Structures are given as structure tokens and as C-alpha cells.
Amino acid sequence: MDLLLNTAQPYDWGSTTLLPRLMGLPPSGAPQAELWMGAHPAAPSRVQRGEEAVPLDRVIDLDPAGELGAATLRRFGPRLPFLLKLLAADAPLSVQVHPDLAQARAGFERENALGIPLDAPHRTYRDAQHKPELIVALTPFRGLCGFREPEECAALLDSLKVPGLHAYAQTLRFAPQTLALTEVFRAFLSPPAGLLAAVTEALTAGGGPYETDLAAYAGIARARPDDAGLLPALMLRYVELEPGQALFLGPGVPHAYLSGLGVEIMAGSDNVLRCGLTSKHVDPAGLLRVVRFRSQQAGVLTPRDEGGEEVYRTPVDDFRLSRLRPRPGVPPRRLTLDAPQIVLCTAGELSVTSAGRTAHIGPGHSVYLPAGAEAALTGHGTAFRATTDDAREPRDAPTPHQ
Template sequence: MDPLVNTIRPYAWGSTTALPGLFGVAPDGRPQAEMWMGAHSSAPSLVRRPDADLPLDAVIEAAPAAELGDVVLRRFGPRLPFLLKLLAANAPLSLQVHPDLAQAKVGFRIENAAGIGLEAPHRSYRDDNHKPEMVVALDAFEGLCGFRTPSECAGLLAALGLEELDPYGRVLRTEPEEDALRAVFSAFLAPPPGLVAVVAGAVGRAARTQGPHQADFELYDTIARAHPGDPGLLAALMLRTVRLGPGEGLFLGAGVPHAYVRGLAVEIMAASDNVLRCGLTSKHVDTAELLRVVRFDAPPVRVLRPVPEGPEEVYPAPVDDFRLSRVRVTEEDAAAVLDATAPHILVCTRGELRLRGSKGDVRLGPGGSVYASAGERVVIEGDGELYRATVDTGTSQVLR
């Protein structure tokens, strides 16, 4: 078990206070959006060892079987299959989707063949992996996730009282679900001149008027003010608003349009940085590719709550790239003992914890993290909370 030194990404939408507040340090005035914990080549964590700080991807590359274990190595190859983050949003993130595995492999190959550099700003596929992800709120967290049904979309648009939106409402009420969502979403991403401004004004008025959709319009008004004139506002009106309380989670699969708006959370995903954006951003927008990847259906949003398994509370996910759990201990508890046949990363989010492993003890406060290689037992004592990222190999054991 080794302490980690992690990169903090200073994206413009990041909070200037949330991560410093969690870490117990003074803000420096700059946005701190994401802290990355993992071995992704864009920003690998440094493993702190007595002789040197080594990039985690290099540590794994040097001894993949020892670090990952046989099951993970056979299933995913010589790489850590997940990326763990602390995410602190103070402004809406881009409206985006992620590709599935087949789409990512094709897109990555096409952009390589076109000679587009991996760090080029107009690149969409930065690796050949899919990016299913899960977010778990540490405080009140708001976002958009998945399409409303066509009838729900039509009702929300009608509540704005704009004649300009009537043609879109008719399509939503008369066409089959997939056709209706595709047609209106595509049209909203290339709207006629002036429509975004008119809708933004109506959204602002609706946000200040009591009614059945007021809470939703308040969130959309936040988006409109953060991204004036951006057609992503129109597309966002078609997405469900989601509000998570502390400890509640959300899983996002391939092709699901979404945008986080504000809040502090733990986020885990397959080890990928593939993002297809269509609005609410100053970064590269690839509308055509996004429309090819997005799923035009409207299943209900499922808010995840953890399932107890020994001292852990596990957040269920329908993928095998990662397994996320929460561990909470007090001084009165017996030590929580974590055994696994896969590597794991642990990050403290509350309190003060003592972690004991084969290489010695580590003390963690909020924001502190460690990496443990496959097969290494970690004993947790103290009074606090941490989140554990690993891979369910089918032979993991969690003991009290």
C-alpha cells in the first residue's frame, strides 16, 4: 500500500472552494475541478515510495501480474481498468455522451489514421476504450441525465408559452419515441437565429414563477446564464433533471446524454477520456459524431443507493471495469479488513483514518488516497469515511 500524489485539473467549471474545503486548506482563487486517481496516461497518479515518486502507469507496466493480479491482467490487459476522481462543479459541464467499446475502437482508429494528435483540441477519441461512469454525491449534487419521454418534453416546452416552440411540440406528440427525440434534439443543436435568446428569456421568467416545473426551470436558468447563446440550452430542456443527496449515486452508460451542473462528488469510470460534446462548452464540439453515438430512448433515471456487504456499502454497476464502495468506521468499531485479488485505490472523504498494510501504516485525512496492489490486505481504523475503487473479480472478500 502506497500513498498517492494526484493531479488536480483546473477546468473553468470547477469550484474554487469545494476541494480546498474538503482538504482543509485555504483556497487559492483558482478553480479546482477534478482530482484524478489512477493510471490514465493523461495524468497518472504518483506512487510515493521511499526512494522515489513513480507514475502509477509505469509501476504497473514494470510488473503487471504482481500489481494487477491474474484475473484483471487476463480480462483487461496490462493496465488499471478504472479511473477514480473527486469532482467539484461550480458551473455546468458540457452536454456530452460517451461511446461504447466498439464505437471507441473505431473512432480512435479513424482519428489516428487521419493524423490527429492525441492532444489535439479537435480530437474526440483520445483512447480506444469505452467510458461507463458512476457519480456518488458528497453533498447536494445536481445534473441532467437521459432524455425525458417525448410527451414530457412537449409538456415542458409548452409550459414556456412560446409559439416558436409549437412545431417541436407537435413532432414530440405525434412521432414515435425514437424518431421524435432524434428529430427535435438534432434540430435544437442547429436552431434558427434568435431562438436560444428567446427561450433563455422564457426560462428565466419560468424559474421565477411558481408552477409544476419551477424547480426544473431554475436549473435550466443556471445553465442559460452560464452559457449565454449556447444552443445546448435547448437540447438540455429535453433531458431529465437529477438531484442527488449525500451518498446517492447515478450510473451513466454509453450513449446517455448528460451534464453535471453543480456539487461535490466521487466519480469512477472505465479508464478512458473519450467525450463527445454538443454544447455548453468552449471545447471541441462534434455534433455529428455525438448524434451517431447517442441513444434516443427515455428510460427512467435510477438513483443508486449502496448495498451493505460486510463493512462496505457497494454501489451496483452493470459493468466489470470497476467496483465502487463506501467504508465508514468509528473508533468503537472493530477494524475493517479489505482483502481483494484486484488492485484498489482508497480515498478518504471524511474524518481521520489509519490504514495498515504489508508495507506499513498510512494516515489519511480528507482527500488523502492510497494505492494497494492485487492481493494486499488493508486494515482500516479510526473515525471517518472512505471510498474504495477496485475490480470485482468474482473472488473478492470483505471481512470484519
């Protein structure tokens, strides 16, 4: 068991207050967008080894079988297959999609063949992995997820009363769904002169049946003025999550987070295709090859109780995220699994005991447990437990005691 030393990413959309408030620290004034927990080579967590803080990816490289366990090593190779984050948004993230596994492998090989360095700013595929992800709200959380039904999207465009949107609304109403979404989305990536300004002005009027949605889009326009990503964003469903609710984002689903604090888990990849609302590299052509042009409900998830562990079930095995809420007087929660784990505290004061050692963690702090570590959780608070979805409890393993 190791306490993790984690890196905060200062992306420009990050909040200056949400992470410090969670962790009980004074704000520095700089944005803190994401706190990474895992072994991603771009910002691996560190663990203490004597007087040295060693990156977790190096620890795994030295003993992949011992750290990951036989099943994880066989299924995913010598790497931690998931990345856990605290995400704190105070401004919109990019409109983006993630590739499936076949698309990621093809894109990675294509950019390698072109000789694009892995760290080049204009590189899109930085690895050969897919990137499904799950976000669980810790505060009220706002975002965009998946395409609206074409008729609903047409009605929203009509509500803005911008003449230049009429032809797009007609396409959405009368063309077959896939064709309608494809044509309008593609056209919005390169809008005619003046349309973006007209839409931005119309959003300030608000009102009508889409008042809440339009207020969210008006916020996007204020945060990212003159960014053409606003127009394709109009086609996406606006979603509000209450604390504890979650969204799962599979391959090809366009999305953008807008504001709030959440726990995010994803496959250990950095493959993101963006088309706007960002200062980072955009790849509209690449995004069009990956996005899946079909309407779907946002699919808000709530956890399912599985023996006192509240599990957020998803269709992928790269990760599993669950919520634990220990209380005084309740027996220790056994954590032993045949796979690696990260346990993150988000409220209260918790203790993780393993091999005669106890780590005390408060909000925003986390521990790493290698496969097979005999461990238990006690205290009064809330923890999120990240592991792989095919993890199993070893048979006959004793429950450790403090």
C-alpha cells in the same frame, strides 16, 4: 501500499471552494474541478519511490502482473481499468455522451487512419475504451441525465410560451418516440436564428409545474450565455441527488452535471462526445452517432449493504465502488483483494495498515494497494473503495493488525 500524490484539474467549470473545504485547505482562488486518482496517462497519480515521485502508470508498466493480479491483467490487459475522481462543479459541464466498446474501437481506428494526433484538441477518440461512469454525491448534487418522455418534454417546452418551440412540441407529441427525440434533438443542435435568445428570456420568468427544472435551465443560460447546448439540455431530465445517492451513466446516455461535490469512478478512458455548454471541442455529428434516443428514468442508486461494505452495484466490471464507515471499537476492515484498489477518505481520520506500515489519511487523501496486498482499514470516518467488479478476497489471507 502507497500514499497517492494526485493532480487537480483546473477546468473552468470547477469550484474554487468545494475541494479546499473538503481537504481543510485555504482556497487558492483558482477553480479545482477534478482530483484524479489512478494511472490515466493524462494525469497519473504519483507514488514515492525513495526520493523520487514515480507515476503510477510507470509502476504498473514495470510489473503488471504483480500490481494488477492475474485476473485483472487477463481481463483488461496491462493497465489500471478504472479512474477515481473527486469532482467539484460550480458551473454546468458539457452536454455529453460516451461510446460503447465497439463504437470506441471504431472511432479510435477511424481517427488514427485520418492521422489526427492523440493530443490534438479536435480529436474525439483518444483511446479504444468505453467510458461508463458512476457519480456519488458528497453534497447536494444537481445534474441532467437521460431523455425525458416526449410528452413531458413537449409540456415543458409549451410552458415557456415561446412560439418558435410549438412545432417541436408537436413533433414530440405525435411522432414515434425514437423519431421524435431524434428529430428535435438534431434540430436543437442547429437552432433557427433568434430561438436561443427567446428561450433564454423565457426561462427568467419561471413558474408553473416545471419551476424547479426551469430554474436549473435558467442557471445554465446565465453560466453559458449564447451557448446552443441549452436547447438540447431542455430535453434531459433534471436530477437532484442527496449525499450518498448516485447516478450510473451507461453508453449513449446524454448527461451534464450542474453543481456539487461527488466521488466519480469510470472506466479508464477519455472518450467524450460533446455538443454544447463547453469551451472544449464539440462533435455534434459524432454525438448523434452514439447517443441512444430513448426515454428513461434517471436511475438514482443507493448502496447495498454487503457485510458492512456499502456497494454501488453497476452493470460493468471495469470498476466497483463501495463505501466504508469504520468506527472506534469496530474490528479492522479487511481490504485484501486479488485486484488493485484505491481507498479514498472523504470524512474523518482513517488508517490503512499493510505489511507493517500504517498510512494515515484525511479527507481528500488516498492510498493505492496492489493486488494481493494484505491490508486493513481502521479509524473514524468515511472511505470509498475503488476496485474492479470481479475482484475476490484471496482465501485464507490473514487480517493485518496495527
